[in-house]
Amino acid sequence: MEFYNKPGDYDAINYVPHTESHGTKELWKTFWLLLGITIFDFVIYFVMPASGFRNFIFIFFGLVKAYFIVGAFMHLKHEKISLALVILVPMLFVLGLISGLLYEGSALEVMKSM
Amino acid sequence: MANHTSTQAAFENQPTWAGGRSPFNVSYGKLMMWIFLLSDAFTFSTLLVQYGTQRFSNVVTPITTKWPDPASIFNHFPFMHGLHLPLLFVSMMTFILILSSVTMVLAVEAGHRNSKAEVARYMIYTILGGVAFLSCQAWEWYTFIHEGARLDGNTFGITKQGYDHLHSVGFGDHFEWAEGDRTFGPVPFAALFFIVTGFHGFHVFSGVVINVVVYIMTVRGVFERRGHYEMIEKAGLYWHFVDLVWVFVFTFFYLI
Numbered sequence: 001m002e003f004y005n006k007p008g009d010y011d012a013i014n015y016v017p018h019t020e021s022h023g024t025k026e027l028w029k030t031f032w033l034l035l036g037i038t039i040f041d042f043v044i045y046f047v048m049p050a051s052g053f054r055n056f057i058f059i060f061f062g063l064v065k066a067y068f069i070v071g072a073f074m075h076l077k078h079e080k081i082s083l084a085l086v087i088l089v090p091m092l093f094v095l096g097l098i099s100g101l102l103y104e105g106s107a108l109e110v111m112k113s114m
Numbered sequence: 115m116a117n118h119t120s121t122q123a124a125f126e127n128q129p130t131w132a133g134g135r136s137p138f139n140v141s142y143g144k145l146m147m148w149i150f151l152l153s154d155a156f157t158f159s160t161l162l163v164q165y166g167t168q169r170f171s172n173v174v175t176p177i178t179t180k181w182p183d184p185a186s187i188f189n190h191f192p193f194m195h196g197l198h199l200p201l202l203f204v205s206m207m208t209f210i211l212i213l214s215s216v217t218m219v220l221a222v223e224a225g226h227r228n229s230k231a232e233v234a235r236y237m238i239y240t241i242l243g244g245v246a247f248l249s250c251q252a253w254e255w256y257t258f259i260h261e262g263a264r265l266d267g268n269t270f271g272i273t274k275q276g277y278d279h280l281h282s283v284g285f286g287d288h289f290e291w292a293e294g295d296r297t298f299g300p301v302p303f304a305a306l307f308f309i310v311t312g313f314h315g316f317h318v319f320s321g322v323v324i325n326v327v328v329y330i331m332t333v334r335g336v337f338e339r340r341g342h343y344e345m346i347e348k349a350g351l352y353w354h355f356v357d358l359v360w361v362f363v364f365t366f367f368y369l370i
Contacts, residue, residue, distance in 0.1 A: 015135070015136060015141055015142070016141040016342055016344050017136075017139055017140065017141065018342075019226050019342075019344075019347075020226060021223050021226035021227050022223075023223075024220060024223055027216060027219050027220065027223065028216070030216075031212065031213075031216045034212045035209065035212060038205060038208050038209065038212070039205075041205075041364075041365075041369060042201060042205050045185065045200075045201055045369060046285065050183070055369075055370050058365050058369040058370055059365060059370075061365075062361055062362060062364075062365035065361045066358055066361055066362075069215070069354055069357060069358045069361065070354075070358065072219075073215055073218075073219045073350075073354045073357075074350075074351055074354045074355070074358075075347075079138070079139075079140065080138050080139050080140075082137070082138060083138040083139075083140065083145075083148070086138075087148055087151075087152055090152065090156075091152075091155060091159075094155070094156065094159045097159070097163060098159065098162055098163055098166055101163050101166050101167050102166040102167070102169075102170050103170075104167065105166055105167040105168070105169065105170030105171040106170045106171065106173070108167065108170075108171035109170065109171040109172065109173060112171065
């Protein structure tokens with residue numbers, strides 16, 4: 001087929017935008033942050049008694065870690081905003097579903113004991 | 115790639131959604147990787163939804179047949195037999211995975227500078243990190259099964275006596291289950307652990323295979339001839355996703 005196949009033709013399938021290196025500074029900063037949060041989680045686990053608030057702390061810092069992994073490591077912070085929204089908006093709805101069903105789980109326990 | 119430029123420029127002057135170019139300014143392959151990861155995130159989310167519902171309808175209490183406190187069960191560390199070291203081993207696994215994520219992203223960065231030797235070196239580190247993580251997980255599973263965990267049952271229902279016993283030992287003290295500490299608990303406990311960590315471990319395994327393939331391609335100069343190291347970025351996206359899922363597995367299965 002004679003359709004955008006010869007070398008030198010513009011070819012939407014093989015098109016790769018040129019990417020510049022942003023250096024390693026941000027990456028190492030992210031690494032120390034992730035390590036710090038993991039150690040923080042470890043410490044909190046032992047110094048705080050189990051409670052809903054402690055669970056909230058763990059989930060919150062899990063989301064913070066996710067933000068840094070997706071933003072810096074997966075480079076989404078530097079992509080076009082439209083691409084970031086396509087990926088993140090459905091996940092927000094899924095998070096809503098998960099938290100909703102955690103709540104329903106507690107209701108289920110009450111029902112089971114009735 | 116240089117001889118693309120003139121024809122490419124004609125497309126790039128068009129409005130974003132007029133066609134003929136990537137409206138997101140990423141390559142086809144990278145966009146498809148993102149879409150795959152989104153779908154994979156949905157898959158893991160269904161497992162977490164199931165876990166969350168089961169977990170919170172069997173809340174931890176000192177009463178039998180409730181959900182056990184996970185850190186009291188995963189309290190082993192290799193070569194420190196019989197010591198109560200909750201959360202330590204799994205935190206180390208988290209550290210290994212974060213570290214291999216960093217070496218992966220350093221390989222991507224080296225790829226942007228077209229530095230073949232550096233890409234190859236960081237890919238080796240990343241592969242080693244992945245293999246180390248998988249070994250840790252194998253050990254974790256072995257220990258858990260050895261203690262009596264099965265897919266179709268749960269012998270980790272902690273009795274009142276077991277609860278008091280667990281809370282009387284400090285970090286690093288000697289601990290062994292006593293008679294009457296455990297009874298049958300909620301069945302999904304072990305099953306969900308095996309399914310979710312197994313599913314994640316399988317992703318790590320696939321990631322290691324992908325990384326090995328990409329490493330061989332790097333060393334053989336495939337990307338050097340192609341003029342760019344975008345394949346490293348795509349493998350990297352997958353690898354970071356695996357790390358991302360582990361963040362949530364760690365949070366939900368070990369911390370909460």
